[in-house]
Amino acid sequence: MTHSPNRPLEILRLDSSPRYVDSVSRHLTDHLVARLRREYPEANVTTRDLAVGLPLPTEAFVDGSLYSMQNPTPAMQAAMPLSNELVAELVAADVVVLGLPIYNWTVPSTFKAYVDHVNRLGVTFDYVDGVSHGLLRARSVYIVFTSGGTGLGSDKDFATPYARFLWQTLGIQHVEFIDAAGLLFNAAENTRKAEAQIEQLVLPVFA
Structure with a gap:
């Protein structure tokens, strides 16, 4: 998928930190979105703050996500709008x-x-001959990774393999991490390094 020059770039920003004022990840997603908008001034940015809390899956939600096209019950219908x-x-x-x-x-x-x-099966990914195929049009995700002491890609990092697998399953093949690990020990320096990494990124990748 290649971005069409005939329409604005659509950027989806997701923040998952429960912290706000002192959140390094939010500071760096600010920086990254600003970098994108320098290259694409007409871009539209949709921001979703995950820390406000999303409802956990219920039986009605699970059934609705799987069977919503097959005689959904009122409970299923009520569980699906946010999703x-x-x-x-x-x-x-x-x-x-x-x-x-x-x-x-x-x-x-x-x-x-x-x-x-x-x-969501049949919505953001599907199976063809038993093999999953992502259905998203986006081809790039840029992930700001922050931690107190766990190194990016270390044997204690179970977050980045999961995140990479998830996005690739949904069809986004270019998954790039901005490294802001080790904030417990040297927050200012490691934040500056992450800012420099953002400035050096070639944005965005669509191929």
Whole structure:
């Protein structure tokens, strides 16, 4: 999928940190979106703050996501609007920017709840001859990885393999991480390094 020059670039920004004023991941997603908008001044940015809390999956939601096209019950119909809204934002995106702080060696629960809402069979991915194929038009996701002490790609990092697999399953093949690990020990320097990495990125990748 190649971005058409005849329409504005659609950027979806996802923030999953429960922190605000002192959130390094939010600071860096600010920086990354600003960098994108310098290259694409007409871009549209949709921001979804996952930390406000998404409802956890219920039986009605699970049944609705699987059988919503097959005689949905009122409970199923009532469980689906937010998921449908989140999916619509994601499907419309050309580029995804994700702030992903690591908690207890993996992704925060705020992001996992989001995944459960948007990872929808027949909507964001499908199976062809038993092999999953992503249905998203976006081809690039830029992930700001922050941690207190867990190194990006280290044997204690269970977040980035999961995130890479997830986005590739949904069809986004270019998954790039901005490294802001080690904030517990040298926050200022590691934040500056991540800012420099953002400035050096070639944005965006559509191929």
